[in-house]
Amino acid sequence: MDVLAEQASVKSWFDEIYKKKKFKYLRSQNAYELFPTLLQVQPGEKHLDVACGLGLMMRSMTKRGLESYGVDLSDEAVRQGKLYCPDGNLQVGNAEALPFEDESFDHITCLGSLERMLNRPKALQEQVRVGTKDAKYCFMVRNSEHFIWRFFLKPLGLDNKKGHQDALNLEQWTALFESCGLKTRKVYRDHWPFYRSISFIWPFNIDYSKERRFFLPLRWAYEYIFVLEKAE
Numbered sequence: 001m002d003v004l005a006e007q008a009s010v011k012s013w014f015d016e017i018y019k020k021k022k023f024k025y026l027r028s029q030n031a032y033e034l035f036p037t038l039l040q041v042q043p044g045e046k047h048l049d050v051a052c053g054l055g056l057m058m059r060s061m062t063k064r065g066l067e068s069y070g071v072d073l074s075d076e077a078v079r080q081g082k083l084y085c086p087d088g089n090l091q092v093g094n095a096e097a098l099p100f101e102d103e104s105f106d107h108i109t110c111l112g113s114l115e116r117m118l119n120r121p122k123a124l125q126e127q128v129r130v131g132t133k134d135a136k137y138c139f140m141v142r143n144s145e146h147f148i149w150r151f152f153l154k155p156l157g158l159d160n161k162k163g164h165q166d167a168l169n170l171e172q173w174t175a176l177f178e179s180c181g182l183k184t185r186k187v188y189r190d191h192w193p194f195y196r197s198i199s200f201i202w203p204f205n206i207d208y209s210k211e212r213r214f215f216l217p218l219r220w221a222y223e224y225i226f227v228l229e230k231a232e
């Protein structure tokens with residue numbers, strides 16, 4: 001399959017999934033409250049969510065007084081996202097050719113999506129281009145060393161090929177980011193499995209925006225959250 005046909009097939013897979021499952025395809029809004037904390041955002045700053053899906057990350061940012069922009073390949077995602085996050089600026093677009101001027105954003109997020117991109121270096125170089133000199137980046141990416149990926153999804157062929165699902169390990173993600181002009185500030189394990197589990201048993205309010213310390217090895221994470229900045 002050539003690149004254009006492959007990109008069209010990823011897009012149509014996502015259009016269908018969003019039509020069918022809507023918000024059930026994604027995590028709940030609470031899962032997105034952690035990222036503004038990790039990025040230490042301030043009201044009035046400009047944020048871009050690359051592969052914004054239904055606008056959940058954007059909603060968490062606009063709630064905190066940021067001006068938030070989002071781009072997604074799927075026009076069905078953008079249609080639903082505009083209704084869900086009316087204060088955000090969503091548009092259809094490809095992460096590999098972002099429709100923004102150089103140095104436009106203070107914070108850039110890309111969650112659960114880099115694995116889906118056909119040309120990851122290009123998508124990353126574009127994000128570096130549109131970030132300000134001091135921009136902070138937050139990427140959530142799948143760990144290929146997690147047992148679910150290693151022993152079930154990959155060997156049994158259960159990964160979602162039409163949605164171009166993939167995973168890399170910690171060193172491979174780090175090397176990819178560094179080769180595209182980024183420097184890692186910190187890597188966290190994804191907090192959502194923990195928060196989702198305690199939400200079933202804890203009867204009091206949970207502060208989903210709080211950064212937690214975990215005693216399990218980072219390598220056991222299902223997904224990694226990278227916080228990065230531009231290299232010199």
Ligand SMILES: C[S@@+](CC[C@H](N)C(=O)[O-])C[C@H]1O[C@@H](n2cnc3c(N)ncnc32)[C@H](O)[C@@H]1O
Nearest residue numbers: 014051052053072073074094095111112113116
């Ligand atoms: C698993 S969803 C995550 C959505 C969103 N980031 C979130 O966490 O709620 C992956 C998203 O990546 C988008 N996507 C895949 N390839 C893309 C590309 N090249 N450019 C822009 N969006 C893309 C899909 O349309 C889909 O909305």
